[in-house]
Amino acid sequence: DVKVTQSSRYLVKRTGEKVFLECVQDMDHENMFWYRQDPGLGLRLIYFSYDVKMKEKGDIPEGYSVSREKKERFSLILESASTNQTSMYLCASSLRGLTYEQYFGPGTRLTVT
Amino acid sequence: AQSVTQLDSHVSVSEGTPVLLRCNYSSSYSPSLFWYVQHPNKGLQLLLKYTSAATLVKGINGFEAEFKKSETSFHLTKPSAHMSDAAEYFCVVSQTYNNNDMRFGAGTRLTVKP
Numbered sequence: 001d002v003k004v005t006q007s008s009r010y011l012v013k014r015t016g017e018k019v020f021l022e023c024v025q026d027m028d029h030e031n032m033f034w035y036r037q038d039p040g041l042g043l044r045l046i047y048f049s050y051d052v053k054m055k056e057k058g059d060i061p062e063g064y065s066v067s068r069e070k071k072e073r074f075s076l077i078l079e080s081a082s083t084n085q086t087s088m089y090l091c092a093s094s095l096r097g098l099t100y101e102q103y104f105g106p107g108t109r110l111t112v113t
Numbered sequence: 114a115q116s117v118t119q120l121d122s123h124v125s126v127s128e129g130t131p132v133l134l135r136c137n138y139s140s141s142y143s144p145s146l147f148w149y150v151q152h153p154n155k156g157l158q159l160l161l162k163y164t165s166a167a168t169l170v171k172g173i174n175g176f177e178a179e180f181k182k183s184e185t186s187f188h189l190t191k192p193s194a195h196m197s198d199a200a201e202y203f204c205v206v207s208q209t210y211n212n213n214d215m216r217f218g219a220g221t222r223l224t225v226k227p
Contacts, residue, residue: 004156040122042203042217043157090156099145099164102215104156 003027004105006091012111019078021108023091029103030096032074034058034066037088037107046089049074050096081112115140117206119218127226132176132191134221136204139185146187147205147215148178157203163187174198199225 007022025032031050035043045058047066055066063085067075074093078085088109092102120135138146145164149157161172168180178189187204204218 009154040219042219044217045215092157099162101147101159101162102157104149104158106156107154 004091004093004103006089006105006108008108009106010109010111012113013078013081014113015082017081017112019081019110019112021076021078021089021091021110023074023076023093023105024072025074025091025093025103026072027093027103028071029093030071031094031102032068033092033094033102034064034074034076035090035092036060037090043090046076081110083112086110086112115144115206115208115214115216117204117216117218119202119204119221121221122219123222123224125224125226126194128196129193132189132194132198132223134189134202134204134223136187136189136218137185138187138204138206140206140208142208144206144208146178146180147207148172148176148187148189149203149205151201151203151220153200160189160202194223194225196225196227199223 004025013019034046037043049055049068065077088107090107091105094100094102116139118137147162148160151157160176161170163170163180171177176191201220201222207215
C-alpha cells in the first residue's frame with residue numbers, strides 16, 4: 001500500500017514564525033503536491049513537484065515556498081506565518097500520467113495565532 | 114480550462130436508502146475523473162476513477178459512477194447507504210499528463226440517518 005505521511009497532525013504557531021511542514025511518501029512516486037483545504041472551497045493547489053529540485057506554482061503560492069531535495073520528501077515552508085494561513089494542509093503523491101490517482105496523507109491542521 | 118461543480122453541498126439520506134451525489138465537469142479534452150472520500154480528520158481516499166475505458170465505473174464500498182459525456186456529468190451512486198458512508202465526498206477532474214492541474218469540487222457532505 002502507498003503510504004504518505006505528514007510530520008504533524010496538529011500544529012499551533014504564532015504570527016511571524018517560520019513553519020515547516022514535512023511530507024514523505026514510500027512508493028517512489030515522481031509527483032508530489034501540497035494542497036490547502038478550507039470549508040466550502042475544496043482543495044486548492046499550493047505547489048507541485050514533478051522531480052527532485054523541480055517545482056511549479058499552483059493556484060495559491062503566495063506566502064509559501066517548497067523544497068524537494070530527495071524524491072520521497074516534499075516540504076512546505078511558510079516563511080512568515082499569518083493568521084490567514086490557518087488551514088488544513090494536505091500532501092499527496094502520484095505516478096506521472098493522466099490516469100494515475102493521487103494518494104493523500106492524513107493532513108496537518110495548522111493554527112496561526 | 115477545466116472545472117468541477119458539485120451540485121449539492123449537503124445530502125442527507127436514511128440508512129438503507131439510495132445515495133446520489135451529483136457532479137458536473139467542464140474540460141477541453143478527454144479528462145480523467147475521480148471521486149474521493151474524506152472521513153473526519155482523515156486524508157482523502159480514492160473511491161473510483163474514470164480514465165476513458167468503461168463509462169460505468171465501480172469503486173470500493175459499493176459505490177459506482179457513470180461518465181456521461183453528453184451531459185458532462187459523473188454522478189456517484191450507491192444502492193443502499195450505510196452509517197459508515199457519512200463523510201465528505203469530492204469530485205475531481207484532471208486533463209494534464211503531469212496530473213498537476215487536478216480540479217477539486219467544493220465537496221458534498223453526506224449525512225446518514227439511522
